[in-house]
Amino acid sequence: MKKTLLLLTLLVFLSTTNGQEQYLNKDFGFEAVIPKEWSVYKETPAPTSNYMIIAWGMPKLYSEMEKEEIENSVSITCIKSPNIKDAEDLAEKDYKRVSGFAQKIHRQKADSSEILAYYTSSIIKMKSYVTKQYFIHRNGIGYIINFTATPGTFTTNQPKFEEFFKTVKIE
Known part of the structure; x- marks a missing residue:
């Protein structure tokens, strides 16, 4: 009992000192x-839905390029749909969705041998964005893991996003 309590206390301490939380x-x-x-930032919708998104805001940082403080975002979107066959299909549907409201969009496949990934540049409401996206399809669910930043903040926060991505585990 004492060993279990000590181990539990140690795990809570390590979790707290690492400054991280499990989602x-x-x-x-x-x-x-x-x-x-x-x-x-947001978590939607109710558990009975076939769709959900959770988005986080990273700490703001000043961008010399944009001359303002910028809060980059990270999100995970999940879609349960029999109309999505695989990760490529999921990526195409997402590209068409974003193309519907972006004034300009360009997508380039990222070097990733195991998981489908893209870099997407877009202009939305006269602002430029760069997004790194991972697309995964497992057990009838499509997962889109996004990091969106401005051109002036992308390279600063992309390594933090990649560290986050390494912690994502899908059943």
């Missing part, structure tokens, strides 16, 4: 480790 979504079968300094 678990049983309805869509995934989990991730979230840095405590990230804030939850």
